[in-house]
Amino acid sequence: MAEITAPAYRIIPIIPALKPDAMVESKPYVASDKIQEAIGFPGKLADDWQVTHDAVIAKMGELLSKYRSLKVYLDACVHCGACSDKCHYFIGTQDPKNMPVARQDLMRSVYRRYFTLPGKLFPKLVGARDLTKEVLDEWYSYYNQCSECRRCSVFCPYGIDTAEITMAAKEILDSVGYGQKYSNEIIGKVHKIGNNLGLPPPALLDTLEGLEEDVKEDTGIDVRFPLDVKGAEVLLITPSADFFAEPHIDSLIGYAKVFHASGVSWTLSSMASEAGNFGMFIGNYEQLRKIALRVREAALELGVKRIVVGECGHAWRVAYSFWNTLIGVGAGASDPYAIQLQNQLDLRYKQPMHICEFTWDLIERGGLSFDKEANDKHIITFHDSCNVARASRMGDFAGGQFEIPRNIIKACANNFVEMRDGATREQTFCCGGGGGLLTDELLDLRVKGALPRMEALQQVKDSHDVNFMATICAICKAQFTKVLPMYGFDRRVVGGVHQLVSNAIKLGDK
Amino acid sequence: MSLLFALLFYLAILVLALGLGYKVYDFARTPAPLLIPTTPAPTTQGGVALRMAREVFLFESLFKSNLWIWGAGMMFHAGLALVLIRHLRYFTEPVWSWVALIQPFGIYAGLLMGAGLCGLWIRRIFVERIRYISTPSDHLMLALLLAIAASGLSMKFISHTDIVGVKNFFLGMMHLNLQPLPADGVLYLHLLLVAALMLIFPFSKLLHAPGVFFSPSRNQIDNPREKRHIAPWAADLEK
Ligand code: SF4
Ligand code: SF4
Numbered sequence: 198m199a200e201i202t203a204p205a206y207r208i209i210p211i212i213p214a215l216k217p218d219a220m221v222e223s224k225p226y227v228a229s230d231k232i233q234e235a236i237g238f239p240g241k242l243a244d245d246w247q248v249t250h251d252a253v254i255a256k257m258g259e260l261l262s263k264y265r266s267l268k269v270y271l272d273a274c275v276h277c278g279a280c281s282d283k284c285h286y287f288i289g290t291q292d293p294k295n296m297p298v299a300r301q302d303l304m305r306s307v308y309r310r311y312f313t314l315p316g317k318l319f320p321k322l323v324g325a326r327d328l329t330k331e332v333l334d335e336w337y338s339y340y341n342q343c344s345e346c347r348r349c350s351v352f353c354p355y356g357i358d359t360a361e362i363t364m365a366a367k368e369i370l371d372s373v374g375y376g377q378k379y380s381n382e383i384i385g386k387v388h389k390i391g392n393n394l395g396l397p398p399p400a401l402l403d404t405l406e407g408l409e410e411d412v413k414e415d416t417g418i419d420v421r422f423p424l425d426v427k428g429a430e431v432l433l434i435t436p437s438a439d440f441f442a443e444p445h446i447d448s449l450i451g452y453a454k455v456f457h458a459s460g461v462s463w464t465l466s467s468m469a470s471e472a473g474n475f476g477m478f479i480g481n482y483e484q485l486r487k488i489a490l491r492v493r494e495a496a497l498e499l500g501v502k503r504i505v506v507g508e509c510g511h512a513w514r515v516a517y518s519f520w521n522t523l524i525g526v527g528a529g530a531s532d533p534y535a536i537q538l539q540n541q542l543d544l545r546y547k548q549p550m551h552i553c554e555f556t557w558d559l560i561e562r563g564g565l566s567f568d569k570e571a572n573d574k575h576i577i578t579f580h581d582s583c584n585v586a587r588a589s590r591m592g593d594f595a596g597g598q599f600e601i602p603r604n605i606i607k608a609c610a611n612n613f614v615e616m617r618d619g620a621t622r623e624q625t626f627c628c629g630g631g632g633g634l635l636t637d638e639l640l641d642l643r644v645k646g647a648l649p650r651m652e653a654l655q656q657v658k659d660s661h662d663v664n665f666m667a668t669i670c671a672i673c674k675a676q677f678t679k680v681l682p683m684y685g686f687d688r689r690v691v692g693g694v695h696q697l698v699s700n701a702i703k704l705g706d707k
Numbered sequence: 708m709s710l711l712f713a714l715l716f717y718l719a720i721l722v723l724a725l726g727l728g729y730k731v732y733d734f735a736r737t738p739a740p741l742l743i744p745t746t747p748a749p750t751t752q753g754g755v756a757l758r759m760a761r762e763v764f765l766f767e768s769l770f771k772s773n774l775w776i777w778g779a780g781m782m783f784h785a786g787l788a789l790v791l792i793r794h795l796r797y798f799t800e801p802v803w804s805w806v807a808l809i810q811p812f813g814i815y816a817g818l819l820m821g822a823g824l825c826g827l828w829i830r831r832i833f834v835e836r837i838r839y840i841s842t843p844s845d846h847l848m849l850a851l852l853l854a855i856a857a858s859g860l861s862m863k864f865i866s867h868t869d870i871v872g873v874k875n876f877f878l879g880m881m882h883l884n885l886q887p888l889p890a891d892g893v894l895y896l897h898l899l900l901v902a903a904l905m906l907i908f909p910f911s912k913l914l915h916a917p918g919v920f921f922s923p924s925r926n927q928i929d930n931p932r933e934k935r936h937i938a939p940w941a942a943d944l945e946k
Contacts, residue, residue, distance in 0.1 A: 215835055263940060265737040266923045272730075273918030276845050277780070278830070278837035279772040293839045302840065314910050315844070323911075324842030347924075350745045352772035354762065354780075355915055356924035358745065482740065486944060518742050518931045522941070530935040534945045547932055587745055590929055595747035595754075623747060624771075 201641045203683040204289055206652050212282040216291040223642050224338050225634070228376035235385040236484065239374035249373050250328055254311050256369045257304075261312065266361040271308045273355045274298060280349040280357070285626045286342050289645030294339050297349035297359040303336055304362055333375065340366040341377060342642055344632035345478065345511075346583035351623050363632070364480025371479055380475045380633035387488055392437035392471035398424075401467055404440050412450060418704045420450075420457045422465070427499050429464035431456070433552075434472045434492055434516070435507025436671035444692040445674055448508050451695025454702050455556050458565055463505070466495035472512035473671065477519075478633035486523045489515065493524035493538060502543040505550045508693050510582035510670030511631065516549045517589040553669060554591050556698060557601045560608050567701040572610035575665035577697065578657050579603055579615075580650065580677075581625035582670035596622075602669055602694050609701040614661045620653040628668075630676030644680050651684040658686075667694050709888040712898060713880055719905040726909025727917065734921040738938035748929035755928050762925060779826030783852075786820025789813065790859070797874045798881065814863060821856040824849055848911065851904060858897040868894045 207213070230240025243249045261268050280297040282288070287295040294300060302324065309316030309325035316325030326332065343363040350358035370376060386395040396404075405422035412420045423429065433456075439449040456463045469491040476484030496504055504526055506516045521527025525535030528544050542548050559565050579602060591597040599622045607613050620626055629646030657663040668674060668691060677691035749755045761767040766784075769777045793813035796802045828849045831837050862868045872889035879886030888894070907913070920926065 212836065215839060262737060263740065263938075265734060265739040265921060266743060268737050269734055269918045269921045269923070273912070273915040273922065275912045275915050276837075276840050276842070277769070277776055278834065278840060279769050279776050281836040281840065283772070293836065296836060296840065298840050315907075321843065322847070323844045347745060350924050352768055354766055354769040354772075355919045356745055356762075356768065356922040358743065358924050361743070482941065483944070486941075521931050521935050522741060522937050525935065527932045527935060529933050532935070532937075532942070532945075535935050549932070588743070590746055590748075590750075595750060595929065598746065623745075 201644055201683070203644050203651070203680070204648055206648070206655065213288060213291040215293045217293055219292040220286075220290045220295065220342060220642065221292070221335070221338055223342060223639065225341050225636055225639055226378040227337075228378040228381040230374075232378060232381045232385055233371070233374060233376050236381060236388070238371045238376055238381070241374045243374070246330055249330075249333070252373045253328055253333065253369055256372045257308065257365075258312070260365050260368065261308075264361070264365065266358065267365050270301070270355075270357045270361060271305050274301060274305065274357055277354065280353050280359075283349050283352050284343075284359075285346075285348070285629060285649045286344070286642065286646045289629070289648035290342075290642070294335075295342055297353075300339055300343055300359055301357070301362050303332070303339055304366055307332065333370070336366050337370060337375060340370070341634065341639070344583070344627045344629065344634055344646070346627035346631055347587040348583065348624070348627065351587060360632075364477070366480075367478070367633075368480035371481065377479070377633060379636035380478050384475050384479070384484055384488065387471055387473075387475070387491075391468055391491070393473050393475070394437045394440075396437055396440060396470065398467035398470075401440060401465075401470055405465070408446070408450065408453070412453070416704060418457070420453050420704070422449075422453050423463060424465050425467055425499070426462070426464035429462045429499060429501055431461055431463035431503045431505050432469075432496055432499055432501040433463055433465055433505050433507060434469055434512075434549075435465070435552075436473050436509040436512055437471045438671040438675060439507055440470075442671075442675060443678070444689065444696060445508075445671055447696035447699055448693030449695075451693065451697075451699035451702070452507060452552050454699055454704060455552075455559065455565065455695070458702060458704060459555075459559055464499060464501070466499060468498070469495035472506055472509045472516065474512060474515040475633060477511060477515055485515070485519065489520060489523040492520070492526065496526070497538065497541065500541065502541070503546050503550060504542070504548060505552055505555050507552050508669040508671065508695060510584040510672060512671075513551055513669075514584040514588040517551070520549055551591050551601075553601050553605055553694060556695070557592075557605055560605065566703045567609045568703055569609060569611050569701055571701040572697055573612070575610060575697070576612040576614060576661060576663045577606055577610055577665045577667055578613070578654070578663045579606060579621070579694075580628070580666050580668040580673060580691075581621055582668055582673050583625060583627040583631060585669060586623055586625045602667070605694055606667055606697055609698050614657050614663050616653040616657050620649065626650045626653070628670070628673040628676040629680065631672050635672055635676060640679070643676060644683055647676070647680045647684070651680070651686075654686070654690075655684070664690060666691050667697060668692075669694050708890065708895075709876065709885060712876075712888050712895075713885055715902050716880060716898075719902040723905045723908055730909055730914060731917050734917065738940065739923045739927070740938035740941045742927055742929075742931045742936050743923050744927040744929050745924040746929055748927070750929050752928060755926060759920065759926060762919060775826070775830060779823045779830065781823070782819050783823030783827060786816045786818075786823055789816030790820060790856075797870075797877050800874075800878055814860070817856055817860045817863075821853065821860065824853045824856065828853070844911070848913075851900060855897065855900045855904065858893055858900065862891075862893055862897065866891070866893055
């Protein structure tokens with residue numbers, strides 16, 4: 198492969214000219230039969246194309262009857278093009294099939310052919326086409342160039358969310374033995390070992406003990422990192438990258454310090470040592486549920502009263518939007534399955550709660566004090582992570598997911614600068630590595646997909662000398678660490694919100 | 708001829724009503740297993756109603772997205788709405804007073820509608836991205852709508868048709884008492900195209916009209932932590 202370099206910034210951020218098929222060769226590795234079968238999917242495509250063909254159409258029919266989103270979205274698009282320039286992958290690659298509407302059309306064309314009257318009668322007229330192996334390959338290529346970030350859905354007059362279509366496509370591909378290695382291998386690991394990185398419990402315990410020593414050395418204070426403590430008040434579910442990846446680990450230290458200062462007892466769980474849920478990325482409800490179930494089991498076993506979630510974008514979406522549905526973590530249930538857990542949880546608190554909500558609540562009640570100067574070396578901006586911004590909430594009002602992290606930053610640091618309008622809050626750009634694309638063989642795509650965010654960052658670097666971009670997502674942190682240098686930034690420009698908290702929090706005088 | 712047109716319109720109405728009815732039923736019966744409102748989203752039912760109203764009447768999301776499409780789309784839809792209301796006078800006797808009130812604006816509405824359609828079509832032809840995603844049916848749909856507007860307007864500006872006769876025909880149809888339709892080529896064309904539009908409505912992208920009300924990213928309340936939301940097929944997994 199040729200050396201991967203960053204695309205040039207756009208002089209004026211206008212809409213790029215089309216470069217058809219620029220990214221048609223971009224594909225992640227296909228999952229091996231072992232990986233596929235370990236999570237209940239067929240090992241590989243059937244030898245006879247007709248078998249695969251029929252299975253794809255049957256699966257599509259099944260999904261159409263189970264998901265209103267898919268059905269409405271496939272029917273409602275008017276090809277207005279309002280979404281066509283909104284995808285970071287389109288902006289970075291200029292491949293027209295990375296326009297959200299064109300990405301949807303890869304599936305819509307097949308839907309029309311097999312499920313609608315005009316498509317059956319006049320396929321050419323309505324852009325319908327037969328399902329062939331080439332079409333399926335195209336799905337594999339371009340549905341693995343969507344990070345399910347929902348930016349397009351903000352701008353569509355009908356709210357059509359390409360992420361829903363991408364998820365359906367991945368679900369169909371998995372069901373016929375054409376899965377993606379990266380995501381499916383990780384799902385296998387989470388079931389087998391408890392987290393996405395395959396970190397076994399003894400290693401986890403080791404890491405946490407090491408952290409206790411480090412923090413003690415640093416601050417002179419015994420900040421604990423408890424694991425599997427029965428009867429703790431809070432169960433913290435955090436992405437496993439927080440346990441050893443840089444800069445993630447600094448945020449983990451931040452959470453521990455906040456818990457220490459709050460006096461609330463807390464614990465991690467070795468059974469559920471992962472907040473990430475790649476079941477969402479592959480659009481498979483059973484996996485989504487099964488992965489989430491570990492959290493339910495851990496909560497019941499440890500007898501905790503509250504569940505708090507660490508800095509992770511899609512994980513917070515799953516926790517906030519789906520956990521109540523999937524495993525009953527939340528309130529307002531009337532069925533015995535969910536009530537069992539909801540009776541155990543303390544419903545005076547939000548269930549689940551984001552670590553930022555926890556920290557901000559403490560700050561508001563005067564429970565934390567900061568030495569803001571400790572962050573003076575940083576001129577900080579905030580990157581809204583797509584799934585937090587457009588698929589979840591924090592606090593009691595719509596948009597709390599934007600305000601609360603910013604409020605925390607401003608409480609513990611002096612220099613804060615916003616990036617340009619249209620690149621933050623609900624219009625934020627994805628980091629370029631979400632949705633199960635954070636794998637090396639997709640690096641070219643990831644670098645190109647990061648272009649709009651890098652442009653916005655460069656602007657505030659030029660105008661305000663910004664040298665730190667805070668974010669609350671494990672994938673964003675990993676992706677930016679990798680691509681920042683390719684755009685000429687230092688890799689340490691990216692870090693967590695609780696990393697800033699950790700720098701400035703005063704522990705001694707409490 | 709009158710009989711043929713009457714039959715055509717009975718058929719068109721039947722197909723439109725049944726086709727659309729079935730689609731709405733189909734959308735409604737399909738479960739939405741997960742809460743996926745595009746956030747920030749309203750946290751109450753009233754808030755959702757407001758959000759939906761802003762989408763339907765003001766095209767809020769489109770406004771955020773692209774002012775050109777918004778402008779042309781607004782002109783077309785607002786024009787169309789007025790024109791449709793104005794046409795109520797062919798189906799009501801006596802004509803409702805509020806319908807009579809807007810009669811003078813009908814012509815401008817028709818022109819507005821035509822201008823909006825032209826704007827949309829120009830974009831579709833000249834903007835590379837939109838040309839790329841367009842199918843022949845997208846162009847035909849615009850052509851059809853434009854032809855309806857043009858034939859309608861030409862009956863006002865060029866060759867007047869016997870509108871009293873037209874009204875008698877439709878009132879007759881409504882009471883199953885067939886009356887003659889004035890013999891007029893432009894009128895025939897206009898009615899033919901309208902019937903065609905009604906016939907393809909339930910099978911085409913015109914489904915965006917009912918679809919927007921069923922879009923989970925717009926019609927769901929953002930309250931997942933407060934209420935358990937579960938689809939029947941998903942609940943079965945818990946057994
Ligand atoms: S969800 Fe995000 S990545 Fe996918 S098409 Fe829409 S904007 Fe692009
Ligand atoms: S904005 Fe919505 S309706 Fe318009 S082309 Fe995109 S998906 Fe289709």
